[in-house]
Amino acid sequence: MPNNFTAAIQFNEVNFYADGVHIIKDISGSFIKGKITTLVGPSGAGKSTLFRLCNGLISPTSGDIYINGEHILSYEPVNLRRNVGYALQDATMTAGSVRENLALPHTLNGKSLHADEAAELMELVGLEPSFLSKNAKDLSGGQRQKLSIARTLVNRPDILLLDEITSSLDRVSKQDIEELIQKINDQYKVTIIWITHNLEQAMTIGDYSWVLMNGELKENGKSGFLKNPINEDVLHFIRGEAE
Amino acid sequence: MSFLTLGISLIFVLIPLILSKTLNLGLEKDTAVATIRSIIQLIAVGYVLQFVFDAEHMIYIILMVILMIAAATHNAQKKGASIKGIIWKLVLTFIVIEILTQAILIGFQITPPTAQYIIPISGMVIGNSMVLSILFLNRFTSEMEEKDKETELILSLGGTPKQAIHKPLISSIQASTIPTIESQKTIGLVQLPGMMSGQIIAGADPVQAVLFQLLILFLLLTTAVITSIMIGYLSYPTLFNERMQFLKERLTEKKNS
Structure with missing residues (x-):
């Protein structure tokens, strides 16, 4: 059992190999319940793999993951994934309208999405409710990202994993999404873990931050540490990003 | 149809062979193999079927x-x-x-x-x-x-x-x-x-x-x-x-x- 009961997600010596490559290396640590944790690190550091482990799309080769204090394997996969919402990096949409995409989690669960709830979620993420009848493929990159977040919220998850959702957006949309993340965290009391390439965002939005490099958790703590990291590799990475 | 008339029908194999040779299509070997295989396989199947039909088992x-x-x-x-x-x-x-x-x-x-x-x-x-x-x-x-x-x-x-x-x-x-x-x-x-x-x-x-x-x-x-x-x-x-x-x-x- 994990020792820290305020952990939304806790990793105990988690390793993951794919095709003989060691992608996640002996990670131990917790994402604190109710807080926003930002996850930073160079490309290929294993950030998305960590999310896939949390959402149960893959399982660790060794080690244990606890979700809200319960071992991940004690959850039915379907319940785990509804509880740990995962907005994929490229905001994949299925063929069909915005409404169909938004309602997808309910459709998969044999339920329908009420018009009021659909409108509320659209407004929450800053999309016009009139977009509901549009074809999802016609949305811009930023609108798709917002719809992807709204769609993940349909399941009312406790934990929300956001994978580089601002990477392809312009500055205005990025600001919208930052405000949205804080709003979701405040109003819905959802634990948010957010992968971002932007260190400034990581510090301003995150309560806590993790730096992942080459599959290892190099340093973590309250986001302020990113200004003066102790770890040499993290220091080099942050200086490199700042240049 | 007799084996003699079937033999004459090999003209229909000769035509593509000659054309392939003349135009350098490179189909000669495959055509020859396909023809020989189809003759052997089908005749064998014919005899096998005849045996099975006669045996009635x-x-x-x-x-x-x-x-x-x-x-x-x-x-x-x-x-x-x-x-x-x-x-x-x-x-x-x-x-x-x-x-x-x-x-x-x-x-x-x-x-x-x-x-x-x-x-x-x-x-x-x-x-x-x-x-x-x-x-x-x-x-x-x-x-x-x-x-x-x-x-x-x-x-x-x-x-x-x-x-x-x-x-x-x-x-x-x-x-x-x-x-x-x-x-x-x-x-x-x-x-x-x-x-x-x-x-x-x-x-x-x-x-x-x-x-x-x-x-x-x-x-x-x-x-x-x-x-x-x-x-x-x-x-x-x-x-x-x-x-x-x-x-x-x-x-x-x-x-x-």
């Missing part, structure tokens, strides 16, 4: 059907894109189709339970099922590879493997069965089906030949739909584990041999 009919299923399985798993453990799924599909079609044909006394009917009809049904399996497997594996992100999206939102493969499965079933359905719409308008033509040339009553051809067409419709559905529903669970995780590596590479 069910065991020979069953042996012939087993041979057909083995050959169809070998070919389908060699030519079609494969997924783990496909051989037994193909064998099961061919057996079910053979039993179903023969049970209806013999049970309703549409055809008599003799080698003369069971063997050629089984050949057509299993052969068609083999082609459908190859078409379906190639389509299904490429759909699953192309739509892997959609599959993961559905799983990540709490969907089941069955829900995640629904669209690729349905479009693969449609894609592999549509050619059979479409070809039936124009049949007889453009060309006469081979079996019917053969019967007419052999002196059969054209109306009888048409009735048998229609029977075969109806059989092939059932074969097409059941093959795709069975292979599809037997295959997709092997692409996921008990934690409902998509195992993309189980879509093995397409074999070119």
Whole structure:
């Protein structure tokens, strides 16, 4: 059992190999319940793999993951994934309208999405409710990202994993999404873990931050540490990003 | 038709050989091999069938059907894109189709339970099922590879493997069965089906030949739909584990041999 009961997600010596490559290396640590944790690190550091482990799309080769204090394997996969919402990096949409995409989690669960709830979620993420009848493929990159977040919220998850959702957006949309993340965290009391390439965002939005490099958790703590990291590799990475 | 007249008909092989040589098409070797193989294989089959018909024993009919299923399985798993453990799924599909079609044909006394009917009809049904399996497997594996992100999206939102493969499965079933359905719409308008033509040339009553051809067409419709559905529903669970995780590596590479 994990020792820290305020952990939304806790990793105990988690390793993951794919095709003989060691992608996640002996990670131990917790994402604190109710807080926003930002996850930073160079490309290929294993950030998305960590999310896939949390959402149960893959399982660790060794080690244990606890979700809200319960071992991940004690959850039915379907319940785990509804509880740990995962907005994929490229905001994949299925063929069909915005409404169909938004309602997808309910459709998969044999339920329908009420018009009021659909409108509320659209407004929450800053999309016009009139977009509901549009074809999802016609949305811009930023609108798709917002719809992807709204769609993940349909399941009312406790934990929300956001994978580089601002990477392809312009500055205005990025600001919208930052405000949205804080709003979701405040109003819905959802634990948010957010992968971002932007260190400034990581510090301003995150309560806590993790730096992942080459599959290892190099340093973590309250986001302020990113200004003066102790770890040499993290220091080099942050200086490199700042240049 | 005698062996002498068949010998004269080899002119139809000589024509492409000469053209290939003259125009440097490089088809001589393949044409020669194909001609020799088809002569040996078909004449051998002719004698085997004659023996089986004369013997009038069910065991020979069953042996012939087993041979057909083995050959169809070998070919389908060699030519079609494969997924783990496909051989037994193909064998099961061919057996079910053979039993179903023969049970209806013999049970309703549409055809008599003799080698003369069971063997050629089984050949057509299993052969068609083999082609459908190859078409379906190639389509299904490429759909699953192309739509892997959609599959993961559905799983990540709490969907089941069955829900995640629904669209690729349905479009693969449609894609592999549509050619059979479409070809039936124009049949007889453009060309006469081979079996019917053969019967007419052999002196059969054209109306009888048409009735048998229609029977075969109806059989092939059932074969097409059941093959795709069975292979599809037997295959997709092997692409996921008990934690409902998509195992993309189980879509093995397409074999070119």
